[in-house]
Amino acid sequence: MFFExxxxxxxxxxxxxxxxxxxxxxxxxxxxxxxxxxxxxxxxPAIWVFLGSFKDIKEFRKSETILPNHFDLSVFAKTWKDLGxxxxxxxSFISVAGSVVxxxxxxxxxxxGLAILRPKGHKFLLGLVMWSLLIPATTSxxxxxxxINRVGLNQSFIPxxxxxxxxxxxxxxxxxxxxGLPSELxxxxxxxxxxxxxxxxxxxxxxxxxxxxxxxxxxxxASWSDFLLPYxxxxxxxxxxxxxxxxxxxxxxxxxxxxxxxxAFSMIPPTVLFIIFQKKITEGATMxxxxx
Amino acid sequence: xKEKKKVPKTSWKKKDFLGWMIMLPSIILFAFxxxxxxxxxxxxxxxxxxxxxxxxxxGFDNYLRVLRHPDFMDALKNTFVYxxxxxxxxxxxxxxxxxxxxxxxxxxxxxxxxxxxxxxxxGLATVMLWGFxxxxxxxxxxxxxxxxIGIESQKWLNNAALTIPLIVLTMTWxxxxxxxxxxxxxxxxxxxxxxxxATIDGAGIRQRIRxxxxxxxxxxxxxxxxxQVIAVFQILYEPLVMTNGGPNxxxxxxxxxxxNYAFRDYKYPMAxxxxxxICIVLIILSGIYFKLTTKKED
Numbered sequence: 001m002f003f004e005x006x007x008x009x010x011x012x013x014x015x016x017x018x019x020x021x022x023x024x025x026x027x028x029x030x031x032x033x034x035x036x037x038x039x040x041x042x043x044x045p046a047i048w049v050f051l052g053s054f055k056d057i058k059e060f061r062k063s064e065t066i067l068p069n070h071f072d073l074s075v076f077a078k079t080w081k082d083l084g085x086x087x088x089x090x091x092s093f094i095s096v097a098g099s100v101v102x103x104x105x106x107x108x109x110x111x112x113g114l115a116i117l118r119p120k121g122h123k124f125l126l127g128l129v130m131w132s133l134l135i136p137a138t139t140s141x142x143x144x145x146x147x148i149n150r151v152g153l154n155q156s157f158i159p160x161x162x163x164x165x166x167x168x169x170x171x172x173x174x175x176x177x178x179x180g181l182p183s184e185l186x187x188x189x190x191x192x193x194x195x196x197x198x199x200x201x202x203x204x205x206x207x208x209x210x211x212x213x214x215x216x217x218x219x220x221x222a223s224w225s226d227f228l229l230p231y232x233x234x235x236x237x238x239x240x241x242x243x244x245x246x247x248x249x250x251x252x253x254x255x256x257x258x259x260x261x262x263x264a265f266s267m268i269p270p271t272v273l274f275i276i277f278q279k280k281i282t283e284g285a286t287m288x289x290x291x292x
Numbered sequence: 293x294k295e296k297k298k299v300p301k302t303s304w305k306k307k308d309f310l311g312w313m314i315m316l317p318s319i320i321l322f323a324f325x326x327x328x329x330x331x332x333x334x335x336x337x338x339x340x341x342x343x344x345x346x347x348x349x350x351g352f353d354n355y356l357r358v359l360r361h362p363d364f365m366d367a368l369k370n371t372f373v374y375x376x377x378x379x380x381x382x383x384x385x386x387x388x389x390x391x392x393x394x395x396x397x398x399x400x401x402x403x404x405x406x407x408x409x410x411x412x413x414x415g416l417a418t419v420m421l422w423g424f425x426x427x428x429x430x431x432x433x434x435x436x437x438x439x440x441i442g443i444e445s446q447k448w449l450n451n452a453a454l455t456i457p458l459i460v461l462t463m464t465w466x467x468x469x470x471x472x473x474x475x476x477x478x479x480x481x482x483x484x485x486x487x488x489x490a491t492i493d494g495a496g497i498r499q500r501i502r503x504x505x506x507x508x509x510x511x512x513x514x515x516x517x518x519x520q521v522i523a524v525f526q527i528l529y530e531p532l533v534m535t536n537g538g539p540n541x542x543x544x545x546x547x548x549x550x551x552n553y554a555f556r557d558y559k560y561p562m563a564x565x566x567x568x569x570i571c572i573v574l575i576i577l578s579g580i581y582f583k584l585t586t587k588k589e590d
Contacts, residue, residue, distance in 0.1 A: 005397045011480040012394035013487060013500045024497065030369065031395050038389060039406040042469065045421050046413060052424070064436050102321075110318035119311030125319070132326045133518075134578035136545060138526050139571050140329035142554045142563045143336055146344045147329060166321040196310045202573060225414035228529070232555065246416050250533060261422065263417050271414045278405045285470050286477040 003028070022162060046267060048113075053261045056121050060257050079261040083245070089265075091234075092241040098161030099223035100216050105216070106165030108208075111174030116186060133168035138228065145232045155237035160230055164223060170215050173287065177211040179262050180205065214284035221270050242266045328573065337565035344560065354565035356551075366541040367549045368455065374545065377460040378524045383517060384466045387509065390475035390503070404476070407469035416467065419533045422438060422462040423449075426534075449535050452542035459530045459543060467523075471516060478512045479505060511584075519582040522574055546570060 002027060006016045020022045053061065053171060054068035063069070080086070114126050115118065137144070153159045189199050205212075213235065227243035234240050240248075246266055249259050272283060337354050339346040357365060393403045410418065425433040426448035435445040449455050486504050495503065528547040531537055535545030537552075546566065553564035 002398070009397045010484060011482065012391075012498055013505055015487065015491070017491070018497065027497070032398055034308075034392050035396050036554055038392070038401055042409055043407045043463070044423065045465070046409070049424075050423055052433075061431060064430050064439065064473070066433070066436060099544070106318040106321055110315050110322075113311050113315035113318075117307070117311035117314065117557055119308035119315075121308075122311070125315070126565075128327065129322070130582075131575075131578065132322065134522060134581060135330070135571060135574050136529060137326065139550075139574065140326070140333050140566045142550065142567055143329035143332035144321050144325060145554070146336065146560060147324070147332060149344050158558070162321055163325050165318060166325040168322075168326075171318075175564050184489045196314060210481050221412050225416070226417050227414070243414060243416050246420065248531070250422070250536075256424075259420065265416045267413055270414065274409065274412045278408075279401075281412070282404055282408050282473060285411070286473050292550075 005122065009251070014051050014244060026248055043197070045272045049079075049260060049264050053257065055257060057255045057257050060260075068104055075257075076264075079258050080265070083258065083262060085242075085245075085262070085265055088240060088242045089246045090271075091239050093245070094159050095230065095241050096223045098157055099164035100162045100219045101220035102163075102165035103167060103170055103223075104212055104215055107170040108174050108205075108212070109200070111171050111178055111253060112204060114171070114182075115175040115178035116199075116204070117196060129168045129171050130165075133172065137163075140241060141228060141232070144229075148233060154233055155239065157239065159233055160223075160226070163229060164219055167219075172206075173190070173215060173284075176287075177208060181207055213277075214280055214287065217273065217281055218284060224270055309339070333564045333567045333571070335560055337568050339561055340549075341561050343558065346561075350561075354561045356570070358562055358566050358569070361547055363541060363544060363552075366581070367424050367544050367546045370542070370544055371546050374460060374527055374552065375459050375524050376522055378463065378520060379517075381457065381460050382464040382468070382520060382524075383513075385464055386514065386516075387475055389468060389472035389503065390479055390509075394471070394476055394479045407472060408467045409469065411470045413466070415529060416533065418464060418466045422465070423460075423534050426458055449541055452539050455531075455535055455543040456540070458459050459527075459534060460524075462534070463527070463530060465522075471520075474516065475509055475512060478509050482508050507574035514584050515581060518577060518584060522577050525574060526570065 003019050006028070007018055008015070009015065014024065014028065019028070028059050032226065048066060051066060051068055053065070056075065059069055110129070113215060114122055114129070148154055148159045150162050183208075186199060187288055225243065226246055227241075230241050231244045231247050234244055235248075243266065249262065254262075306497075336346060338349060338351060340348045340350050340353075368562065391405055393400060393407070396403070420513075427433070427435070428447045428450055429435065432445065432448065434448065449458060460526060482504065488501055490500050490504055526547045527545045528551060531543045531545050531590075532548050532551060535543045537548055547570070549565045550563045550570070553559045553566065
């Protein structure tokens with residue numbers, strides 16, 4: 001029964017005992033409807049992209065409907081081939097894979113130092129990391145770009161990979177998790193003669209699978225979506241990622257439906273990832289943010 | 293780094309040294325990607341340059357050139373308009389979403405996942421996608437939807453008065469879900485006995501929201517507000533892709549000016565000078581943020 005379920009409600013304002021009143025019952029139904037409305041607003045644009053992508057250009061320009069006339073998957077295959085998307089997908093995968101590895105290793109090690117080893121002066125370093133959390137990378141992108149050119153790393157994936165090794169947000173997430181690890185276990189391992197790296201490898205890492213999974217997922221979506229640095233570093237190198245290609249549509253003469261299909265292609269991997277890991281992702285979103 | 297096998301009781305100094313050694317690679321990366329570019333921005337902004345090579349020291353000339361440029365006032369004004377609209381639209385929406393979802397018991401996880409979904413869509417795809425929605429004429433999706441309820445087609449992004457609110461709407465659509473999850477966690481953390489006590493004292497739903505729910509998300513809201521202002525302050529690719537700053541500079545942002553100086557006009561020193569100015573503002577805002585968060589923990 002609709003209202004019976006409110007017996008189980010443990011948070012929020014409205015309680016089971018409020019439901020004597022008819023007004024509040026109506027309010028509950030209204031809230032549910034509003035929630036559905038929000039849900040539709042959230043997912044409709046993405047669905048529209050896929051629906052719109054089935055149209056051909058004539059239909060797209062003329063028809064004023066949301067639904068396409070036919071659903072023919074071959075149009076996607078054609079655009080995929082015409083725009084050479086396989087190449088951009090491969091480039092993006094290379095870029096994402098390296099970024100994820102760097103994100104886990106480097107941020108994990110830094111957080112291990114900050115949360116567990118705590119060498120003298122670590123507070124100063126923590127302060128620097130916290131500040132960089134708030135002073136976003138985009139403001140110094142010009143200088144970074146100049147530097148990357150100076151050391152000759154332009155037109156290569158390496159700066160993109162390594163950039164993910166310096167992510168203050170991931171460091172803080174790791175740090176919070178590490179601080180929650182049972183200190184007796186770490187202490188015991190140290191007494192047993194484990195060196196700092198062995199403690200990290202054999203105790204911290206195995207216990208940290210949940211946070212590593214979350215960081216990996218976050219790094220995948222972030223690296224897949226990243227475009228400013230990839231655009232500056234990779235443009236014209238033949239290593240353009242999907243996002244760089246998408247950005248190039250600004251000035252190209254591709255047809256609307258081709259652009260729309262390209263947008264759809266760019267959304268597929270993160271959407272699939274999200275559908276598989278939605279619970280982990282929504283949990284991770286609150287985990288990192290609430291104290292960060 | 294292999295000699296660490298036999299260190300059962302390391303002296304303090306050795307332990308510190310090992311700790312720093314382990315962090316060293318990451319510190320180098322942070323230095324190269326985050327900290328050094330900040331310093332490099334300052335240096336670059338004080339010189340003239342040919343391409344990426346700096347030439348003569350010119351002091352604050354670049355800053356003056358940026359400040360005197362006619363686009364600067366437009367961009368500055370717009371940035372405040374962006375922030376203003378983001379407070380009107382973007383700030384309340386996540387709170388409302390969070391309140392609504394915590395008040396329902398049905399399909400709660402579906403809603404949570406649903407409102408978070410826009411967050412995982414790449415930012416560039418988001419703005420291109422909403423670009424299609426805001427198209428003028430009969431093929432714009434919003435115009436199609438509105439024509440069904442009898443509203444005439446609008447020019448949307450080509451209308452200078454609407455550009456910024458629409459861009460803010462797009463940003464809100466993308467990011468409200470993740471913020472609202474944080475609020476939801478905050479609201480769920482409220483001690484239920486508070487509500488019960490209030491109810492016994494005769495508080496209705498509205499009073500409970502006003503005197504219990506809202507005050508307890510207030511400190512969260514303060515910090516999220518600053519974070520939002522910081523984020524909006526450096527809005528870049530939304531106007532860049534959706535309107536290219538137009539119509540007639542109506543939506544150009546400060547970061548976009550940086551982008552134009554650097555990667556359209558190749559005037560790196562001017563771009564750096566403007567970056568430094570943005571950074572100073574952000575550092576002040578961050579200072580406020582830290583003050584707010586540390587107070588919370590007392």
